[in-house]
Amino acid sequence: MKPRQQRMLAVGLAVLGIAIAAGLTLRAFEDNMMFFVEISDVVAGKHPSERNFRIGGLVVGGSVHREEGSLDMSFEVTDTACTVPVIYSGVLPDLFREGQGVVAHGRMGDNGVFVADKILAKHDENYMAPEVAESLSKHQQDIQAAVARGTEGCNPDDS
Amino acid sequence: MIPEIGQFAMILALALAAIQTAVPIVGAHRDDAAMMGVARSAATGQFVFVAIAFGCLTYAFLTDDFSVLYVANHSQLSLPTLYKVSAVWGAHEGSLLMWVLILAGWTLAVARFSSGVPDAFAARVIGVLGFLSIGFLAFMILTSNPFERLVPAAADGADLNPLLQDPGLAIHPPLLYIGYVGFSVAFAFAIAAMLSGDLDRTWAKWTRPWTTLAWLFLTLGIALGSWWAYYELGWGGWWFWDAVENASFMPWLIGTALMHSLAVTEKRGLFKSWTLLLAITAFSLSLLGTFLVRSGILVSVHAFATDPERGYFILAFLGIVVVGALLLYAWRAPSLDSDVGFALLSRETFLLLNNVLLVIATAIVLYGTLSPLIYQMMDWGKISIGEPWFNFAFLIPTVPLVILLGMGMHAAWRTQNTGTWLDVLKLPAIIGVVLGIVVPLFVYGRMSVMLAVGCIAAFWIVVSSLVPIIRSLRREKGAAGITRSALGMSVAHVGMGLFVLGVTVVSAFGVESDRALSPGASTEVAGFEFEMRGLNNVTGPNFTAIEAEVEIRKDGEYVGTVRPQKRQYLVQKSPMTEAGIRAGLDKDLFVALGDQLGNNAWSVRIQYKPLIRFIWLGCLIMALGGLIAISDRRYRVNVRETAKRKDPKAQEAAA
Numbered sequence: 001m002k003p004r005q006q007r008m009l010a011v012g013l014a015v016l017g018i019a020i021a022a023g024l025t026l027r028a029f030e031d032n033m034m035f036f037v038e039i040s041d042v043v044a045g046k047h048p049s050e051r052n053f054r055i056g057g058l059v060v061g062g063s064v065h066r067e068e069g070s071l072d073m074s075f076e077v078t079d080t081a082c083t084v085p086v087i088y089s090g091v092l093p094d095l096f097r098e099g100q101g102v103v104a105h106g107r108m109g110d111n112g113v114f115v116a117d118k119i120l121a122k123h124d125e126n127y128m129a130p131e132v133a134e135s136l137s138k139h140q141q142d143i144q145a146a147v148a149r150g151t152e153g154c155n156p157d158d159s
Numbered sequence: 160m161i162p163e164i165g166q167f168a169m170i171l172a173l174a175l176a177a178i179q180t181a182v183p184i185v186g187a188h189r190d191d192a193a194m195m196g197v198a199r200s201a202a203t204g205q206f207v208f209v210a211i212a213f214g215c216l217t218y219a220f221l222t223d224d225f226s227v228l229y230v231a232n233h234s235q236l237s238l239p240t241l242y243k244v245s246a247v248w249g250a251h252e253g254s255l256l257m258w259v260l261i262l263a264g265w266t267l268a269v270a271r272f273s274s275g276v277p278d279a280f281a282a283r284v285i286g287v288l289g290f291l292s293i294g295f296l297a298f299m300i301l302t303s304n305p306f307e308r309l310v311p312a313a314a315d316g317a318d319l320n321p322l323l324q325d326p327g328l329a330i331h332p333p334l335l336y337i338g339y340v341g342f343s344v345a346f347a348f349a350i351a352a353m354l355s356g357d358l359d360r361t362w363a364k365w366t367r368p369w370t371t372l373a374w375l376f377l378t379l380g381i382a383l384g385s386w387w388a389y390y391e392l393g394w395g396g397w398w399f400w401d402a403v404e405n406a407s408f409m410p411w412l413i414g415t416a417l418m419h420s421l422a423v424t425e426k427r428g429l430f431k432s433w434t435l436l437l438a439i440t441a442f443s444l445s446l447l448g449t450f451l452v453r454s455g456i457l458v459s460v461h462a463f464a465t466d467p468e469r470g471y472f473i474l475a476f477l478g479i480v481v482v483g484a485l486l487l488y489a490w491r492a493p494s495l496d497s498d499v500g501f502a503l504l505s506r507e508t509f510l511l512l513n514n515v516l517l518v519i520a521t522a523i524v525l526y527g528t529l530s531p532l533i534y535q536m537m538d539w540g541k542i543s544i545g546e547p548w549f550n551f552a553f554l555i556p557t558v559p560l561v562i563l564l565g566m567g568m569h570a571a572w573r574t575q576n577t578g579t580w581l582d583v584l585k586l587p588a589i590i591g592v593v594l595g596i597v598v599p600l601f602v603y604g605r606m607s608v609m610l611a612v613g614c615i616a617a618f619w620i621v622v623s624s625l626v627p628i629i630r631s632l633r634r635e636k637g638a639a640g641i642t643r644s645a646l647g648m649s650v651a652h653v654g655m656g657l658f659v660l661g662v663t664v665v666s667a668f669g670v671e672s673d674r675a676l677s678p679g680a681s682t683e684v685a686g687f688e689f690e691m692r693g694l695n696n697v698t699g700p701n702f703t704a705i706e707a708e709v710e711i712r713k714d715g716e717y718v719g720t721v722r723p724q725k726r727q728y729l730v731q732k733s734p735m736t737e738a739g740i741r742a743g744l745d746k747d748l749f750v751a752l753g754d755q756l757g758n759n760a761w762s763v764r765i766q767y768k769p770l771i772r773f774i775w776l777g778c779l780i781m782a783l784g785g786l787i788a789i790s791d792r793r794y795r796v797n798v799r800e801t802a803k804r805k806d807p808k809a810q811e812a813a814a
Binding site: 011014015018019021033034035036054066068069070071089090091092094095131 | 394543673733751
């Protein structure tokens with residue numbers, strides 16, 4: 001073999017070795033891939049139980065409550081068909097508002113309450129996370145009405 | 160009238176770009192000096208017309224011409240003048256115009272400063288740059304015209320997104336684009352070399368300063384973006400592995416690999432085809448970044464209203480550029496390589512490892528960025544890849560990278576004697592290990608494996624990089640000093656070391672806590688006492704704000720006062736958080752107002768960020784190193800010498 005070919009072989013083997021090692025490590029680290037679960041699926045219990053996931057939808061009007069002077073708060077998120085209560089403690093993003101789109105990271109706690117450790121709201125008036133927009137349009141309920149009344153007509157098993 | 164002039168100038172620029180592409184390339188092929196001569200004048204003309212278009216759009220912003228749709232959507236009467244100017248590139252259409260202006264600027268610079276390069280070669284380079292210009296100008300004229308009229312004209316504009324109303328953001332996009340687009344020069348040099356089939360070491364010598372220049376702007380642009388995100392967007396984080404951040408980071412990683420690979424090609428005539436491939440990849444990743452940002456295909460904090468239709472055009476253009484370049488590569492590359500050898504212990508080996516590790520790092524970032532898309536296409540579910548994944552995965556190639564860096568610098572070309580090499584490395588290694596253990600343990604009072612690895616690597620790089628500088632300072636009279644090129648390398652690597660130190664310390668010892676505070680109350684975070692002294696109403700030009708006065712004390716002693724604001728912008732009716740930061744080289748203390756909790760209390764996010772300034776300081780020093788390297792004598796001497804020999808060489812190259 002010419003020196004150049006030997007070199008290429010050595011480099012190729014090194015890359016392959018590192019790639020395999022990296023692949024195995026990353027595989028073990030897959031917990032950090034967070035799945036997006038639609039609200040209706042959450043209500044139907046079709047969500048990961050032992051790890052974090054994301055939910056997204058609209059904040060139900062009048063559902064935001066916080067204890068006076070405390071960081072603890074709760075609100076409800078709807079995909080226009082079903083609704084999930086969320087609790088959170090901490091600072092909220094600037095554009096978090098009733099009737100607006102929101103994405104929450106966290107996991108399901110006891111009694112069907114989603115415990116969020118991170119809340120994301122959009123950064124621009126005209127922008128909504130594509131996955132949220134898709135989830136909302138899929139359920140095709142009247143958005144205004146859904147925001148106003150909260151849950152009703154939720155048949156999670158149909159979806 | 161002015162906007163129409165702008166639009167007309169854009170169309171003329173497109174026509175000139177077409178001439179700039181076709182005539183010189185055909186001329187170079189036919190060895191026709193007159194046709195090749197068109198390159199420089201067409202490039203100048205194209206720049207002038209793009210600059211006129213850009214000037215017209217700026218004028219429309221400054222004069223509040225709300226009959227222009229783009230101005231009406233992104234400006235407003237009471238917007239401060241600085242932001243009226245920066246609003247020009249604050250959204251899609253204008254930022255594309257800036258992209259084209261910068262591309263035309265680079266082309267002009269190449270036309271002006273390439274007198275040492277053979278005419279045929281320069282003609283091809285300018286022609287390729289003209290082709291890229293055609294793509295973007297056509298894109299603008301067909302899908303994203305910034306001069307589109309609004310009938311009837313609006314009385315007042317919709318205002319610039321409040322997030323973008325910040326001095327940092329006024330200059331972040333131009334710097335980033337200069338870097339991004341700058342890789343088009345290396346790309347054009349690579350294509351020109353493959354078109355002519357003439358790729359010798361001089362090719363690498365010509366390409367190197369341009370690549371380093373683009374790289375240093377990209378470094379500054381990314382650092383500035385990170386700094387802006389830190390105080391404006393991210394509630395104190397400095398890097399989010401967001402899709403758009405990654406889009407600028409991938410060209411940086413490959414650009415860094417390219418700089419190092421070019422060194423080998425220039426000095427030793429090795430890695431030729433690999434260098435070409437990197438040059439193609441760096442610019443392709445820049446285009447991919449533009450596609451990701453502009454198509455809105457990925458979920459991102461940067462996804463200000465986007466339009467998927469436009470994505471297809473960029474995707475098609477990306478396809479043409481990448482496939483074309485790779486076909487040319489497949490045709491030409493096999494004939495390029497030489498069989499010069501090098502020993503296992505030599506600078507070549509270390510630079511090869513540098514390249515392999517940087518490419519792996521890029522692949523990891525690319526995988527993490529695109530996998531949500533892949534999962535969705537395969538119907539495996541909608542995932543998002545969190546910061547922890549990136550933080551962890553990215554360390555796999557970069558830990559060996561930074562450790563090898565300190566060793567490779569001291570290895571000689573071709574072959575290195577092991578004994579002398581170890582002698583040089585001994586002292587930096589000892590200092591690195593001692594400082595790397597002592598600093599976290601005694602200054603910050605804690606230790607862990609990753610912490611030790613990060614700190615040792617950081618001090619090891621810094622000390623190891625200082626060795627050539629110290630040696631040069633202590634040399635005997637009359638002995639040759641360090642070259643600018645080597646000095647630049649040392650300085651840039653010191654910057655890298657400081658960056659690693661900043662990242663390690665702030666990740667390990669940074670504290671972040673959400674608290675409830677009301678006037679008169681105080682809370683303790685990381686040993687500092689934060690007392691809210693009062694709340695005031697403040698009025699800005701286009702916003703009103705509530706400003707908190709927070710006094711910071713340590714052990715009863717006054718440290719400083721910060722004034723975080725919660726702003727309400729009047730036109731867009733959107734709230735914005737302006738953090739209060741007590742900045743220092745050793746640490747930042749960061750207070751941001753959240754929302755009203757009732758009872759006069761506010762939620763606040765308080766952060767203690769030790770050494771965070773080292774992150775951006777390190778980037779600045781890296782860029783400075785690049786600047787020093789470009790100023791090396793041999794690039795200037797080279798230009799003069801080749802200029803003398805120009806005529807015979809030009810004929811030879813064209814033949």
